[in-house]
Amino acid sequence: MQRRDFAAAVTAALATPAVLGAPATAADRSGDGLARHMRAALAPELDDRAAARALVPHLHDVGFDWHPETAPLRKLDFLVAYGFGNRPPAGGGDPSKVRPEPGPVNEELADAVARVRRHRDVPVYAQWEIARFLESKHHMRNVTSIEPVIAPDGTITYLSTDGVAAQVAELRAKLPGGIGTAGVVGFRDHVKRCVQTTRDRGMAAYAPRGFEMPGTYDVESGQPWTRRRDLYLVHDMASQWAVLREKLVKQAYPNG
CATH class of the missing domain: 1.10.150 (DNA polymerase; domain 1)
Structure with a gap:
């Protein structure tokens, strides 16, 4: 064949x-x-x-399989919200030193976090694009914004999905009660990988059961791969394969 x-x-x-x-x-x-x-x-x-x-x-x-494992809200101790796309800086400028606009998709993700929080009042760790709307639109408290890394010269390094998960894991590990179980909020085609990545960073993680995630693509996104579903699905699969490759190699040859 x-x-x-x-x-x-x-x-x-x-x-x-x-x-x-x-x-x-x-x-x-x-x-x-x-x-x-x-x-x-x-x-x-x-x-x-x-x-x-x-x-x-x-x-x-x-x-x-594009659906993450879910859990009821009563089992979730905190929420992690992962951003998706953005918009170019409203005033222009060097994109390496000027933050982009969060964009409409991240506003929808903030709305999804707010819907969950109405039913389960737990701490929220949100990528900054989402945190901005949680603060300005929803006036939400107990939100930790996961910010990009800014070098002394002003150069901005934006966190990957794994980078966000790593920051959250580090913050949760410092709590006396332990890390707990994460409820993951993410874009519909991204949320499965968000759950997997959160788990890979040592946290129990599930999508909140019964809550629909945003799924409308922004054709004006500053990240080209997040403008169309067909392009993004290839991007997401490539990311999943890269992580899987590393896991399988380490599993087969743990000593290198």
Whole structure:
């Protein structure tokens, strides 16, 4: 089977029950059916059944599962809100030394945090783009803004998703009661990776159950990969693969 036939083979296999008039099975609905079809298509392509079995769970997780694990609000001890995109500085200037505008998506993320906080009054750690709206629009207290790193010459280094998680982990580790469990707020296509990244930094983390995350892209975002969904999904998958690669290499060869 040639590479160009892989997606077609999977699609055709998944479509078979509908074509025949048979309802999808529980396994198909749960994703087990998709994984089975993926193994069937990939094994001959690689000419290696063992490699296909090893790869398919990762392909399924990164490419076909975009929903984070959730938990009820009563189990969450604090909230972490991750920013998404921004707008270029309103007054122009050197973007390496002038902060961008938070933008409408981060305002929507702040609104999502406010909705959660109405039901569970816990501390909030928010990337600065979101924290600005929590303070100015929602007048929210008990908010810790996760700020970018500013060098002595004024150069701004913006934190990655992992950078934000690292800052929060460091702050929570100093508390006498321990880190606790994080409720993660993030953009719809970003929130799964936000949860994973928060966990990778040693915190128990879940998305708040029953709360919808913002999902409208800003075509004027200063970060091109956050302007369109098709572009962002590739970006997010690339980030997931990079983290997974490091984990698998360390797992296979812990001593280098």
